[in-house]
Amino acid sequence: MQMTIELRHLDEVRPAAEREVPVVTFTMQRPEARLAVVGEASFQAVLERFSGGRDEDGAIFRHHAAVLMPEPYNRYDHDAVSVRICDELGATDQIGYLAHDDAVANAPILDLVSPAIPMALVTLEGGWDRGPDDRGYFRAELNLGSPAEMAAEWYYHRRPPSTDHRWSGMTVAFVGESLHSIGDVRLDQEARAFLAGRAGCSVERYVGPSVQVCVTGRVEAKSTELRHARRNRIHVVREELFWHEVDCYLHTAERIDPSSLDDGPTSSQPGGLARPEAEGS
Amino acid sequence: MADGLQVPSMAVSRAPYQRHTLPNVQPQSMPA
Numbered sequence: 025m026q027m028t029i030e031l032r033h034l035d036e037v038r039p040a041a042e043r044e045v046p047v048v049t050f051t052m053q054r055p056e057a058r059l060a061v062v063g064e065a066s067f068q069a070v071l072e073r074f075s076g077g078r079d080e081d082g083a084i085f086r087h088h089a090a091v092l093m094p095e096p097y098n099r100y101d102h103d104a105v106s107v108r109i110c111d112e113l114g115a116t117d118q119i120g121y122l123a124h125d126d127a128v129a130n131a132p133i134l135d136l137v138s139p140a141i142p143m144a145l146v147t148l149e150g151g152w153d154r155g156p157d158d159r160g161y162f163r164a165e166l167n168l169g170s171p172a173e174m175a176a177e178w179y180y181h182r183r184p185p186s187t188d189h190r191w192s193g194m195t196v197a198f199v200g201e202s203l204h205s206i207g208d209v210r211l212d213q214e215a216r217a218f219l220a221g222r223a224g225c226s227v228e229r230y231v232g233p234s235v236q237v238c239v240t241g242r243v244e245a246k247s248t249e250l251r252h253a254r255r256n257r258i259h260v261v262r263e264e265l266f267w268h269e270v271d272c273y274l275h276t277a278e279r280i281d282p283s284s285l286d287d288g289p290t291s292s293q294p295g296g297l298a299r300p301e302a303e304g305s
Numbered sequence: 306m307a308d309g310l311q312v313p314s315m316a317v318s319r320a321p322y323q324r325h326t327l328p329n330v331q332p333q334s335m336p337a
Contacts, residue, residue, distance in 0.1 A: 044311045049320040089322040091312055114314035143312065146323050 044114070047091055047143040050168060052177050056100040057169035059130075061120040061146070063105045064115035064163050070117045071148060071162035072108055078153035082160065090146035090166060091116060094134050103127045105134065107166065119146070119164050133171040136207035137178060138262055142167050149183070149284065161166060172215035175206035179272070187224035195226040196234040196266075199250060200243030204267060211274070223270035239266045 063238035064071060075083035089110040098104035105127040122130065129174035133142070145167040150160040168174060198220075211219075216229040220239075227237050231249040238253035241263045251261050267274050 044313060047312050049316055051320055066310045084335055087322060089317045089320060091310070093310060108310055110317050112314060112317055114312045114337055116310045116312060141312075143316060143320065 043103070045091075045093075046140040047179060048137040048181075050142055050144045050174055050177055052180070052218075053144070053167050053169045053173060055167070055300065057167055057173065057262075059126060059166040060123060061164040061166060062123045065118045065161060067117075067119045068162055070109065070119055070149070072163065074111075074117075074119075075148055075151055075162065078151050078159070080152055080154045082151045083148040083162065086148045088146050088148070089143055090119070091133065092122065092142045092144075092166075093129070094131075094141075101127075102305040103131065103211040105130065107146070107164065109164075110143070112157070117149055130171050130174075133174045133178075134207040134292045136175060142168070142174065170212055171209050172206070172212040173218055176207040176211070176215040176218040179206050180219065180276075183271075183273075185219055185223035186269075187222075189223065189269045189271075191237050191266070191269070192224035193226075195228055195234050196220055196237040196239055197228045198233045198241065198263070199231060199237045199247060199253075200241040202241040202263060203276050204241075204263060205276070206274060219272055220266075220270070223272070237261060237266075239263050 074085065074088055076085035078084065091108050091110060093106045093108055095104040095106055096102055101124060103124060105122040106118050107120045107122065109119045110116050114125075121127070146224075147165050147167065149163040149165060151162040152158070152160040198213060198216045202216060204211050206215075209215075213229065215230075216239075220227050231238050231253050233256075235253075235258055238250070238258050238260045239262075240250065240260060243250055250260065252258075264276060296300075
């Protein structure tokens, strides 16, 4: 009888923390993108175990999966986000936290993927063993870009942009702050480059000689780059039209007049795409 | 030993992080 009661209540008394939490995997972040983990000094034993041992350069096994877990009930910091390394069975161990500013900056992306949590590549740094007097502490870094880049990848997995559009294969540059968001995350240059790249465009950071299309967000008419684009007869297109044509349906910070979805007054061939002329011609 | 949170083991094995457990392999961007 006693056993029956215990079994019936087993699930009810099981701590919520032991239940499986779904994840969103981030696998397409820039290779050089880094999000620091802090407080690893308190979790050296865990890092030592996952390292698979040390050599003179550091951990034997440096690359693992890790998740970001918000801790809204953390007694010291309600914005705290812990970083937990994952073994192949899905069990996780804490290896540190995000720095406070990073945790606050990443809150919108954590909200966006909620109730899932983000999973990303974590790299173990340090941890070298060059003799009894020269052993390095383990540190950890996540391969994650800005919150906007994470949002862009999240969006891409749900709805890849079209590559069948008039700018496919062309080189574009984005000018001015973006008016577009994914959830509450405003696009930045890297996020725009991520989505435009998946839409089949090459992306340059500035309007240079190789740029064929200049995509404008919030930009002043006197902008140097915009003047350069006009002077060199580079096609100028508003950002809302660009995203519309590559099939990205993003939130906009300002209401867009549907009649504005044309090529804009700066197009040298209204209704069509003006190919840029060779530099200096 | 893990102190609580569990994630789907499939997520760990299907994402390309596993290949990085080889020694000294640099992280790289990979398709989904």
